Amino acid sequence: MKKFNLTLLFYPVWKRNLIVYRRIWKVNFLVPLFEPLFYLAAFGVGLSGLIGDVVYSGQELSYIRFIAPALLATAVMFNAFFETTFASFVRMYYQKTFDAMLSTPLSLEEVITAEIVWGATKSMMAAAIILVVISAFGYVTYPWGLMVVPLAFIGGLGFGSVGMFFTGITPSIDMFNLPMFLFVTPLFLFSGTFFPVSGLPVWGQYLALASPLYHLVELTRLLTMGRMESDPFISLAYLLGFGLLFYFLAIRAMRKRLIK
Amino acid sequence: MERANSIIEAKNLSKKFGSFTAVDNVSFQVEKGEFFGLLGPNGAGKTSVIRMMYGFSPLSSGSMKVFGLDIKTGWRDIRSRIGVCQQENTLDPDLSVEKNLIVFAGYYRVPRKEALQRTDELLDFFALNHKRQDQVSQLSGGMVRRLMLARSMINNPSLIILDEPTTGLDPQSRHQVWDKMHDLRSRGMTLVLTTHYMEEAANLCRRLIIMDKGRILVQGGPEELIHRYAGTSVIEVENPGRDLKEFIRQKKIRHEELINRLIVYTDDLDGLGRVIRDRFCPEKCLFRSGTLEDVFLRLTGRELRE
Numbered sequence: 161m162k163k164f165n166l167t168l169l170f171y172p173v174w175k176r177n178l179i180v181y182r183r184i185w186k187v188n189f190l191v192p193l194f195e196p197l198f199y200l201a202a203f204g205v206g207l208s209g210l211i212g213d214v215v216y217s218g219q220e221l222s223y224i225r226f227i228a229p230a231l232l233a234t235a236v237m238f239n240a241f242f243e244t245t246f247a248s249f250v251r252m253y254y255q256k257t258f259d260a261m262l263s264t265p266l267s268l269e270e271v272i273t274a275e276i277v278w279g280a281t282k283s284m285m286a287a288a289i290i291l292v293v294i295s296a297f298g299y300v301t302y303p304w305g306l307m308v309v310p311l312a313f314i315g316g317l318g319f320g321s322v323g324m325f326f327t328g329i330t331p332s333i334d335m336f337n338l339p340m341f342l343f344v345t346p347l348f349l350f351s352g353t354f355f356p357v358s359g360l361p362v363w364g365q366y367l368a369l370a371s372p373l374y375h376l377v378e379l380t381r382l383l384t385m386g387r388m389e390s391d392p393f394i395s396l397a398y399l400l401g402f403g404l405l406f407y408f409l410a411i412r413a414m415r416k417r418l419i420k
Numbered sequence: 421m422e423r424a425n426s427i428i429e430a431k432n433l434s435k436k437f438g439s440f441t442a443v444d445n446v447s448f449q450v451e452k453g454e455f456f457g458l459l460g461p462n463g464a465g466k467t468s469v470i471r472m473m474y475g476f477s478p479l480s481s482g483s484m485k486v487f488g489l490d491i492k493t494g495w496r497d498i499r500s501r502i503g504v505c506q507q508e509n510t511l512d513p514d515l516s517v518e519k520n521l522i523v524f525a526g527y528y529r530v531p532r533k534e535a536l537q538r539t540d541e542l543l544d545f546f547a548l549n550h551k552r553q554d555q556v557s558q559l560s561g562g563m564v565r566r567l568m569l570a571r572s573m574i575n576n577p578s579l580i581i582l583d584e585p586t587t588g589l590d591p592q593s594r595h596q597v598w599d600k601m602h603d604l605r606s607r608g609m610t611l612v613l614t615t616h617y618m619e620e621a622a623n624l625c626r627r628l629i630i631m632d633k634g635r636i637l638v639q640g641g642p643e644e645l646i647h648r649y650a651g652t653s654v655i656e657v658e659n660p661g662r663d664l665k666e667f668i669r670q671k672k673i674r675h676e677e678l679i680n681r682l683i684v685y686t687d688d689l690d691g692l693g694r695v696i697r698d699r700f701c702p703e704k705c706l707f708r709s710g711t712l713e714d715v716f717l718r719l720t721g722r723e724l725r726e
Contacts, residue, residue: 165496172526179523180514260510263474264527264575265500420437420477 164411165267173261173274174281181282192239192286196231196293203227203354216356217387228299229380230353232290232308233315236283237373240316241344243279244323244410245336251275252327258418272414276320276407283316284309291384300384307383314396315376318403321410322372328413347373358389372402425452427579427610428473432482435468435634442468444634445482450612455605457621457628458614459712461720465634466614467507470583473612474504486579500528503572507583509564511556517567518543518552521574528575535574542570546600562593569600580604582613586620598623618712622646632720642712650674650714651685655696656706664700676718685710685718 181188204224214226251257261271288309294300300308326339350364351357351373357365368374375395382388388395428450435443443465450456458466471477472484475495484491486498512520518539525535543549546566551559559567565585572580585601586594594617601624604611615621621628622642629639638645646652651674657664660682668675673692674685686692689707697705 169527169529172523172529175526176512176515176523179519183514255513256506256508256510257512259506259508260512260524261527262476263499263504263506264524265496265529266527267496420471 164269166269166273167267169266170270170274170277173266173271174278177274177278178281189289192235192289193293196228196235196290199231200224200228200294200297214356216358216381217389219387224297225299225385226356227354228294228297229384230351230377232287232294232312232384233373233377233380234348234353235286235290236312236315236376237319237344237347239283239286240276240279240318240320241323243282244275244320245327245330245339246333248275248279248324249327249330249333249336252418253333262418268415268418269411272324272411276317276324276410279320279323280313280316283319284313287312294384301386304383304386308380311376311379311383314399314403315372318372318376318399318406321403321406324410325406325413328410328417347371352377352389356389372399375399426450426485427452427454427487428456428612429485430469430473430482431484433469433472433479433484434481435465435472435477436480441634443472443480446631446634446636447482448629448636448639450610452610453608454627455601455611455613455625457625458612458631459616459618459621459628459716460614460631463633464631464720466631467583468634469631470581470612470614473581474499474502500575501577502579502581503575503577505568505572505580505582505585507587509568511564511567511571513556515556516552517548517554517556517559520556520567521571524571525574530575538574538576542573545603546570547596560593562589562596565589565593565597566600569597579610579612582611584614584616586615586617594620618716622712630716630719637719638715645715646710646712647687649718650710652687652710653685653689653693654708654710654714655684655686655693656708657682657684657696657700658704658706661700664696667700678722683714685714 204227208223211223213220214223216226258271262268291300291305291308295305322343326336330336350368351371352368353373357368357374360368375390375398378388378390378395379392379399382392426449430449431447433443433446434441446465446469458469460466468477472479472491473486475491475498479492487501489498491498512523515523521539521542522535525538530538543552546569548563548566548570551563556564556567569582569585572582586597589597598620601611605624613624625642627639627641628645630637630645638649640648659680665677665682668682668684676683684692684696693707
């Protein structure tokens, strides 16, 4: 069964996650609603007085305006990554949900794909809520701003795939601290989120270019305020390539882990 | 030997994990409408055989055909026509009892209307209707098992595979599960089960195999195996005297010598049984029928496993 078996049968698995999500959807909506508000309050109101304006892509922006799109992009990362690490691990390891599914006509590829697509769906929903929040502050220009929603899905597929890859190779749930603090946290801090990458030394700029979150932040800025530092096509290609690579790595890791 | 009615045909099946051989050249067939048992101590390879049967584990060598289809190429088709009840509780704790069945039906692409109807039928059949809105975590062990069984039948399968369906259940729940299985048998269902309970296998299975260390030791009907490897009657003598032991050995009667206990297997209860009762019963002699457990223990030994 080394062949790649993927059909639309991944849909019922995706739907299973949606059914579970809907049970407590009000709670699930609160986090993406309030989290950006807290950040905007802390950084925008608290910090921006100290920092003043930021020069980004040749334009002076208030600090809060600068970080608002980045907060949306990091939420995309966190939502997908949490879903395919902690939540998928619980389903796989503690609840044996995947074992049950693999006794039905579902293939391993379908189960894993559904988990990743579900992670991307959560990213997309979070992005939509945050988009509404920062639109209320007037930080989004339309109609291009709406494209953030499909972008969040693409970004979610990428970060969901990395998360699933870690789930495939992580021996126990406590070990997720490693990718959390050594992969996600540096991305969160150094991807042009809280300060422009152009302010970094050259080596730092190159490092930021390797960060998938940097490209997602850039594209989000482009779509919400019509400006970015880098090339949109390169950023999009990088994001897609990154996602595709880790998608196949994730499938391979999970096959090794589950099929005995 | 090819038979038209074979639902499962395993030929020279082997499963290796690195250098460890879990299943070693196993061949058997299961006929349509048959209840077939896989018996063996822990680590005998039963679960590995089962997992190869539904295409979860790739075969190391040999072939496995279900409904005449090769598991390697026809796994999806095969899985859509079988129901599997795994050893561990794999119910979805995030969903209610009812939703466990409805969502699972989706994995088989059962149309929604049919899924709802089958859910109703199965909850009735397994006496879970009063719990349909409950969460799985609120169910007792027996109910969990019944829901697992119900779920394995959501796609209206022609073959059910059960891995230790009654392990860990109290006697009431066990008997309830057995009742349901008798019911299924009378409906002509084909079923494969693994079990540690010899009584369960003797009661339910028309044919069975006893495995140990990855190999098949014997294969046949329960009565036939009892007759062949134990005896229709068993006499257990506590603290047997030396004269009895000599007598048994001399007459070459099938027996086992344990610490402080002698077990004699015989088909001749009237003759030999009377002799032992009259001449060699110093303390206590127990006369009983031979059981599958006698066969099992004789063939797989009495040492502890694991």
